[in-house]
Amino acid sequence: MNAVTVDAAAEAAADRAFRSDLVAIIPSLRAFARGLSGNRDLADDLAQEALAKAWGARASYTPGTNFRAWIFRILRNHFYTTATVARRFTSYDPEAVERLLTTPATQEGGLMVEDLQRGLLTLAPEQREALLLLESGLQWNEIADVAGVPLGTVKSRITRGRAALKRYMEGAAEAGLDPRGGPR
Amino acid sequence: MTSDRKPPPAPPASRSSGRRTEDPIVMGLRRLWSEVESEGVPDDFLDLLDQIDSRRAEAGPEDAGPEDAGPEDPAAAPETDGRGRKPGE
Numbered sequence: 565m566n567a568v569t570v571d572a573a574a575e576a577a578a579d580r581a582f583r584s585d586l587v588a589i590i591p592s593l594r595a596f597a598r599g600l601s602g603n604r605d606l607a608d609d610l611a612q613e614a615l616a617k618a619w620g621a622r623a624s625y626t627p628g629t630n631f632r633a634w635i636f637r638i639l640r641n642h643f644y645t646t647a648t649v650a651r652r653f654t655s656y657d658p659e660a661v662e663r664l665l666t667t668p669a670t671q672e673g674g675l676m677v678e679d680l681q682r683g684l685l686t687l688a689p690e691q692r693e694a695l696l697l698l699e700s701g702l703q704w705n706e707i708a709d710v711a712g713v714p715l716g717t718v719k720s721r722i723t724r725g726r727a728a729l730k731r732y733m734e735g736a737a738e739a740g741l742d743p744r745g746g747p748r
Numbered sequence: 749m750t751s752d753r754k755p756p757p758a759p760p761a762s763r764s765s766g767r768r769t770e771d772p773i774v775m776g777l778r779r780l781w782s783e784v785e786s787e788g789v790p791d792d793f794l795d796l797l798d799q800i801d802s803r804r805a806e807a808g809p810e811d812a813g814p815e816d817a818g819p820e821d822p823a824a825a826p827e828t829d830g831r832g833r834k835p836g837e
Contacts, residue, residue, distance in 0.1 A: 579804075583797060590793050595784035612796050619800050677783065680776040699781040729773050 582622045585631050586615055592700055596636055599696040600643050602685045610646075614639035630709075633702060637710045640693055683732035691725030694718055 593614055597607035618625075618635045625634055684692050690711065697707040708718045 583801070586797060587794070590789050591785040591787070594787070594789070595781045598784045599780065608790060608792065612793060615793065615796060616800065619797075676772075676776050677780050680773070680780050684780075695777055696781070699777050726771075726773050729777075733773065733776075 578627075579622070581627070582619075582625070586618060586635075589632060589635055590615070592632065593635065593639060596639060596696055596700060597643070599681070599684060599699075600640070600689070600693060602681055610639060610643055614642055617642060630702075630706060632700065633706045633710050636697060636700065636702070640710065644689070679733060679736055680729065683729045683736075686732055687725050687728055688721075691721045691728065694721040695725045695729070698722060 590611070593611040594607060597610040597614070598604060601607045601610060614635060617638050621638065625631065684695070687695075690713075693711060694707055697710055698704070702710065704718050704722075705715055708715045711718065713721075
């Protein structure tokens with residue numbers, strides 16, 4: 565059918581554009597997933613699943629709107645609703661967290677980043693997510709949109725999340741403890 | 749190591765409690781994020797997209813959606829195709 569052919573051509577063009585958006589967002593998706601889960605492999609699984617879901621749902625994306633926010637929402641929803649993921653990684657299990665941290669320490673600031681990641685995992689997931697989304701470049705109102713909560717809630721999550729993270733870092737420093745058991 | 753992405757946040761209003769960019773927590777989070785972002789993308793990701801493409805080509809335009817997931821339906825099974833494994837070492 566003619567109409568089908570025309571539609572198909574338009575759709576193919578839209579798909580190509582969408583696909584390049586997906587490719588471009590991969591590094592950010594990985595960063596978001598890594599921060600949420602604290603684990604490289606799991607995060608990459610998450611990010612890939614989000615990509616696949618986004619592709620499947622591309623018809624629901626309105627071009628010109630915030631693609632980043634849209635796909636982050638898919639990823640975080642998937643993160644929260646995947647039962648095994650949620651149970652294993654949003655609960656408080658410092659030992660599991662330590663086992664899962666795979667990023668090797670680098671001389672300069674590496675431990676700091678590791679500690680932060682560990683600290684992030686001790687936060688309430690919604691605080692962790694808000695801090696990460698802020699880091700992703702989203703504005704507060706966009707974070708509110710991704711998380712499906714009012715703006716005031718986002719602000720509070722960010723403020724509290726930072727404060728908790730700070731306490732965690734200070735606590736770790738004071739105790740002089742190296743959670744990985746290596747030299748500090 | 750810093751990527752050329754646009755500088756983070758540009759906090760809309762004020763960043764509440766007067767924390768500024770020298771806040772080690774803020775700096776650390778930025779670094780955490782940018783370190784992952786600047787990693788090379790594992791091949792799996794592009795493979796996945798290629799697979800989606802080819803599946804779609806096989807299915808034809810009328811059956812464009814290889815996934816059953818909607819954006820608000822994150823619980824749907826993540827059937828990426830079973831290849832969503834970790835990057836090769």
